[in-house]
Amino acid sequence: MTYAVVTGWGKCLPPSILSNADLATFLDTSDEWIRTRTGIAERRIAHTGLTDMAEVAARRALAAAGMAPSQVELVVFGTTSFDDQAPNQASGLQQVLGATAAAAMDVNTACTSFLYAWSTANALIRTGVVKNALVVGGEVISRFMDWRNRNVAVLFGDGCAALVLEATDREEGLLGEKLGCDVGGRDALVIRGMGSRYADFSRRMGVTEWVFDGPEIFRRAVAGMARAAHEVLAARGLTPADVDLLVPHQANLRIIEAVAQKLSIPAERAFVNVQRYGNMSAATVPVALVEALEEGRVRPGSLLLMPAFGAGLTWCAH
Ligand code: UT7
Numbered sequence: 001m002t003y004a005v006v007t008g009w010g011k012c013l014p015p016s017i018l019s020n021a022d023l024a025t026f027l028d029t030s031d032e033w034i035r036t037r038t039g040i041a042e043r044r045i046a047h048t049g050l051t052d053m054a055e056v057a058a059r060r061a062l063a064a065a066g067m068a069p070s071q072v073e074l075v076v077f078g079t080t081s082f083d084d085q086a087p088n089q090a091s092g093l094q095q096v097l098g099a100t101a102a103a104a105m106d107v108n109t110a111c112t113s114f115l116y117a118w119s120t121a122n123a124l125i126r127t128g129v130v131k132n133a134l135v136v137g138g139e140v141i142s143r144f145m146d147w148r149n150r151n152v153a154v155l156f157g158d159g160c161a162a163l164v165l166e167a168t169d170r171e172e173g174l175l176g177e178k179l180g181c182d183v184g185g186r187d188a189l190v191i192r193g194m195g196s197r198y199a200d201f202s203r204r205m206g207v208t209e210w211v212f213d214g215p216e217i218f219r220r221a222v223a224g225m226a227r228a229a230h231e232v233l234a235a236r237g238l239t240p241a242d243v244d245l246l247v248p249h250q251a252n253l254r255i256i257e258a259v260a261q262k263l264s265i266p267a268e269r270a271f272v273n274v275q276r277y278g279n280m281s282a283a284t285v286p287v288a289l290v291e292a293l294e295e296g297r298v299r300p301g302s303l304l305l306m307p308a309f310g311a312g313l314t315w316c317a318h
Contacts, residue, residue, distance in 0.1 A: 007164050043156065043158075044277060051096055072097070076107060137287075222255055249309060250280070
């Protein structure tokens with residue numbers, strides 16, 4: 001049986017920090033409100049495009065894996081904030097890396113995009129289509145933000161991380177996943193102003209407006225992530241007590257705490273970095289995973305549980 005083991009990892013966070021106090025200079029908000037409602041203290045804002053951030057993260061991951069760009073067989077890029085409508089983001093990364101032997105595809109399921117990308121690459125390796133893959137989760141949300149809207153402007157940030165996966169006979173890597181979409185919540189998070197719906201010149205293409213029902217997303221996110229987590233563990237005869245580290249989507253500290261509580265996973269077994277980066281959408285789980293590795297909180301053989309949710313409302317647990 002073939003599996004797809006993680007052999008390299010790398011991240012890229014833009015250096016510019018936007019603090020809660022900075023936001024309060026142009027929005028009717030406060031550091032106290034943002035911290036108590038979300039746990040977020042600051043977030044990063046990219047001064048480059050997504051391809052540049054992804055190149056740094058990918059080169060770090062490839063160096064860790066000891067793999068040359070020319071050896072990469074597949075690039076799967078999870079993102080909602082790609083540089084161009086076409087060609088896709090994965091081919092842009094392929095070009096700057098010089099990964100000329102690779103196939104290149106994007107996956108867009110909003111905040112769950114990285115985990116869906118991982119599932120896609122994992123399946124293509126396990127079925128023998130390719131022997132390795134570079135899987136990326138990255139976003140430049142700041143370019144699509146409605147900076148007049150305090151309901152959303154305080155929540156999001158930019159970032160990117162990448163993993164290298166390679167075929168192996170050992171039972172390692174992604175051992176199971178549960179994927180779904182709570183389409184009843186589809187209208188709870190919509191970014192208007194991008195896409196063919198806005199290309200008729202009577203509307204303002206590129207001027208975004210966020211439709212965002214925070215409490216509705218909150219409820220559905222907690223329920224969806226907890227259910228997916230229980231199901232993916234049960235499918236392998238495991239329980240939350242077997243999990244060494246919870247590495248969840250980082251949207252709101254209160255959502256992470258509610259999911260951990262539903263799973264009876266104590267706070268010390270949950271990885272949290274939302275206070276430093278806010279919600280980086282597709283980049284949250286891979287950046288959290290890379291930082292958990294860097295901090296020595298993931299060891300060979302560790303069992304990780306990675307639940308997430310995003311617009312759609314897509315949900316999953318890996
Ligand atoms: O990855 C998917 C992305 N989506 C999410 O992660 C969203 C999930 N939802 C959440 O994280 C939370 O629902 C929020 C953080 C968005 C909001 O927290 P909440 O405890 O559900 O607050 P609320 O929406 O009930 O708003 C409470 C109050 C409202 O005022 P009134 O109506 O009570 O007078 C808001 O207008 O807080 C107000 N408010 C703010 N005040 C200061 C909303 N945003 C802000 C703000 N600063 N930035």
